[in-house]
Amino acid sequence: MGEDGRAVRILHIDIGGCEGCAVTVLRALPLIRQGVGLPRGGTLLKAEVHSKYLGNVDLNREYDIAIVTGSICLKDEEFVEKLKKVREISKILVAFGSCAAVGGVTLFARGGQLPKPEHMVWQPIAVVVDVDYAVPGCPPAPAAVKALLDQIVSGRGLFLNIFASAAKARKFSGYDLMDDVVLTGLCVGCGACVLSCPTQALQMIDRRPDLIPEKCIRCGTCYVRCPRATQVLMRRFPARPKTLREVRGG
Amino acid sequence: MVVLGGVSASELVRIAGEAVLITYCGQEGLVERAYFIPKAPIRGFERLVKGKNPLFVIEAVKRICGFCHSAHGIAAAEAFEDALGIYPPKDGLVLREIIGLLNRVQSHIAHLILIAPDFVRVEELDRLFIEALKALEKVNSALARIGGAPTHPPNIVIGGVAKAPSKANITTVTQAMKEVRAWVAEVSEDLADEDRWAWKARALGERKVSYGVLATHPTYGDRYSIDLSRVSLRRYDEIHQGAEDPPEVKESTSLVALYGGDAVEVGPRARMEVFRGFRGRRLTDVQLARLLDTLESIDRILNLLKEVNVRAPTKVEAVVFKEGEGVGVYEAPRGTLIHRVKLGRNGRVESYSIIVPTEFLIPVIEGCVAGLPVKAADAVPRVFDPCIPCTTHVVRVVGDG
Numbered sequence: 001m002g003e004d005g006r007a008v009r010i011l012h013i014d015i016g017g018c019e020g021c022a023v024t025v026l027r028a029l030p031l032i033r034q035g036v037g038l039p040r041g042g043t044l045l046k047a048e049v050h051s052k053y054l055g056n057v058d059l060n061r062e063y064d065i066a067i068v069t070g071s072i073c074l075k076d077e078e079f080v081e082k083l084k085k086v087r088e089i090s091k092i093l094v095a096f097g098s099c100a101a102v103g104g105v106t107l108f109a110r111g112g113q114l115p116k117p118e119h120m121v122w123q124p125i126a127v128v129v130d131v132d133y134a135v136p137g138c139p140p141a142p143a144a145v146k147a148l149l150d151q152i153v154s155g156r157g158l159f160l161n162i163f164a165s166a167a168k169a170r171k172f173s174g175y176d177l178m179d180d181v182v183l184t185g186l187c188v189g190c191g192a193c194v195l196s197c198p199t200q201a202l203q204m205i206d207r208r209p210d211l212i213p214e215k216c217i218r219c220g221t222c223y224v225r226c227p228r229a230t231q232v233l234m235r236r237f238p239a240r241p242k243t244l245r246e247v248r249g250g
Numbered sequence: 251m252v253v254l255g256g257v258s259a260s261e262l263v264r265i266a267g268e269a270v271l272i273t274y275c276g277q278e279g280l281v282e283r284a285y286f287i288p289k290a291p292i293r294g295f296e297r298l299v300k301g302k303n304p305l306f307v308i309e310a311v312k313r314i315c316g317f318c319h320s321a322h323g324i325a326a327a328e329a330f331e332d333a334l335g336i337y338p339p340k341d342g343l344v345l346r347e348i349i350g351l352l353n354r355v356q357s358h359i360a361h362l363i364l365i366a367p368d369f370v371r372v373e374e375l376d377r378l379f380i381e382a383l384k385a386l387e388k389v390n391s392a393l394a395r396i397g398g399a400p401t402h403p404p405n406i407v408i409g410g411v412a413k414a415p416s417k418a419n420i421t422t423v424t425q426a427m428k429e430v431r432a433w434v435a436e437v438s439e440d441l442a443d444e445d446r447w448a449w450k451a452r453a454l455g456e457r458k459v460s461y462g463v464l465a466t467h468p469t470y471g472d473r474y475s476i477d478l479s480r481v482s483l484r485r486y487d488e489i490h491q492g493a494e495d496p497p498e499v500k501e502s503t504s505l506v507a508l509y510g511g512d513a514v515e516v517g518p519r520a521r522m523e524v525f526r527g528f529r530g531r532r533l534t535d536v537q538l539a540r541l542l543d544t545l546e547s548i549d550r551i552l553n554l555l556k557e558v559n560v561r562a563p564t565k566v567e568a569v570v571f572k573e574g575e576g577v578g579v580y581e582a583p584r585g586t587l588i589h590r591v592k593l594g595r596n597g598r599v600e601s602y603s604i605i606v607p608t609e610f611l612i613p614v615i616e617g618c619v620a621g622l623p624v625k626a627a628d629a630v631p632r633v634f635d636p637c638i639p640c641t642t643h644v645v646r647v648v649g650d651g
Contacts, residue, residue, distance in 0.1 A: 016291045018639045020401045022318025023360060028389070030383050036409065053364060055263035073291035105313045106293050112292035115485055116503050139316065139401050189584055199309040200404045200412065214303040217310060 007046035008036055008153060008244065011063040012050065013086055015079050015125070017070030017106070021097030025067055026053050026144035036146070037153035038062040060086055064140035064244060065152060067145065069098035071106045072128050074121040079235040080128055085217035087129040091247035092152060094144065095134045095167060098219035100125050101173055126170050132242045133160075134167035136220035138198040147155035150241055153244045162230050166220075168237040173218035174201055174211045177229055178205035182209055186228045257496070258624065264364040266317050267638020271631060272496055275624045284619035286612050286631055287486070287494060287636045288504040297621045302452055304330050304408055307525045307599055310359035311589070312402040314604070315639045317360060321582035322640075323605075325471065325589040330408045332473070333576030333593050336569060341562040342410025345603035346414035347470050348554050349397040349406060350580065351547040355383050355430065356389045356400075357583035358518075358544045362437070365537060368450040368629040371442055378437070385433050395419040410565030416558055424555050431548040438541040447534075453626035454533035454633060461614050462587055466481040466507050471580030471587070478577065480510040481588065481605060489613065504641035506612050507605050513613035516585025517628065517634065518543035518645045533618060535632045571597030582607055584635050607638040 014022040029049060050056050066086050073079060074190040087093055098104030103124045111120020125131060135144055151157030181187050189207040201215035202222060223229045259272045272285040295314050297305040308330070312323040314450030324346055331337065340348065344356035363382045369379055396415050397403025405412040440446065444455065466475040486502035517541035522528030528539055571593060578589040594600040611634050619630045
């Protein structure tokens with residue numbers, strides 16, 4: 001595959017979250033260091049990770065894949081500019097974790113706190129830049145980073161379509177799961193949403209999930225975990241996944 | 251970047267969050283004064299939780315920080331329980347203490363990964379890095395088994411802990427934590443060996459910490475061991491309003507906390523000094539105390555695991571939210587964390603305030619940088635393990651006094 005043999009340059013950057021997702025990316029490093037891609041019948045490339053935790057971030061270079069964690073505060077120009085810069089220097093941009101992907105708990109932010117009361121609007125990063133993949137989860141598992149990277153490099157896999165559509169949707173939560181799947185009668189009662197919920201806001205009642213509304217933090221994890229909701233998602237927001245080979249022009 | 255006899259500003263790497271360290275130094279290349287300025291934007295959790303149901307609030311505040319999630323969860327639970335006049339059953343408290351300590355160990359190990367290059371020589375770094383990540387995975391899995399998740403554990407609830415772990419989980423966690431303890435003990439010995447220190451650690455070893463200390467409890471937190479009326483919050487540009495201060499002081503997104511009007515050191519070294527008679531006061535001792543704190547926490551976890559009765563109740567059933575005020579004080583990995591809540595007549599949050607350890611540590615960090623060679627200055631914030639997500643997401647609310 002010619003020039004595809006080059007190591008995959010991965011940038012990780014956090015722009016304003018709790019850093020739980022950032023720690024997840026750090027935890028995934030031993031997995032990523034073993035190479036990304038599919039070992040059998042596909043490409044397995046070396047990966048080169050740049051992260052603040054490793055002290056080797058350089059925003060004046062180009063990257064194949066950028067993993068962005070944290071949502072964007074629209075009232076903080078410095079960070080908005082930084083995010084735009086990250087988009088410019090990266091071929092593929094992944095919004096990793098609920099805050100970056102769908103806004104998560106930061107959507108509830110109202111501002112009004114010293115010393116910067118103007119920091120009142122927090123949004124998923126797709127509001128500011130084009131996002132290629134969005135992975136909700138509070139936080140997602142380290143294996144999710146590795147699996148998505150593998151699939152982007154090898155150009156195939158189920159995650160690609162789901163997370164590319166999620167990047168376009170920008171918004172989903174437990175309420176959307178109820179509206180789109182449970183209340184419409186599409187639910188098969190598999191319980192995946194209940195297991196995936198990071199705040200135990202979903203409970204199973206008579207083999208149907210039920211949302212405890214005050215516990216939902218709008219992270220959207222249940223929605224991408226639901227086998228039915230993801231079908232709805234991919235039909236409603238059709239997206240063509242970007243692969244490494246495509247962006248490298250191979 | 252080194253500037254002799256001038257000012258230099260550098261974005262700090264290998265810390266939790268975005269911050270800048272500005273140093274002014276004299277002709278000998280020694281720092282005369284320094285400014286530690288968190289830059290991350292403010293999510294404003296104190297405003298965010300206003301008017302909300304406590305069930306939402308406890309889940310939300312865990313998300314202030316991805317490093318010390320359980321600490322915020324426990325401090326919030328304690329504050330709500332204080333406000334409602336309820337007390338969790340014994341097993342709830344035991345499990346909660348275990349969850350909190352697992353989080354402490356988790357945070358200390360994650361921090362070890364970040365600080366390692368300052369202490370360890372390059373040739374040993376890679377091995378330590380991989381081993382630390384392996385140990386971190388063991389702790390994460392333990393926290394998932396007892397707390398329900400490795401990050402933002404959902405089992406911390408108002409009134410206790412959502413459910414008891416199975417006997418099998420207790421056995422697995424006990425085994426895993428024994429392995430982690432053996433590894434931490436080994437690393438502690440390695441890091442205490444001054445002959446093997448990297449040059450930054452040697453520079454830190456020359457400088458002493460000379461602040462008062464504040465700690466409320468060795469392994470949990472105690473609202474009765476602190477005089478809350480002595481804690482005050484100041485704007486960063488209030489404590490630095492001299493003509494010689496750089497304009498960047500206005501950009502800080504954090505406040506500063508003082509105790510009795512003075513800067514106090516909080517965190518592992520303070521805990522070790524107050525409760526264990528730890529005498530070391532060099533900057534490197536802050537890290538060595540952190541490792542001791544890790545070992546003590548694991549020992550406590552192992553003892554508490556023996557006490558867990560998997561059949562006993564773990565929480566107060568049917569908590570009714572009503573009017574009240576409460577305080578939760580907890581020893582987070584980085585030091586004393588204070589949550590205060592006022593519930594309205596409808597049982598929803600009327601006001602909420604949080605003081606985090608890094609707010610206490612900002613003036614301490616700045617004071618300790620002074621006198622160090624400018625090249626080593628960036629290691630000082632790191633050795634105190636500041637947590638920017640915490641500081642920039644919990645500050646005084648405008649207009650609420």
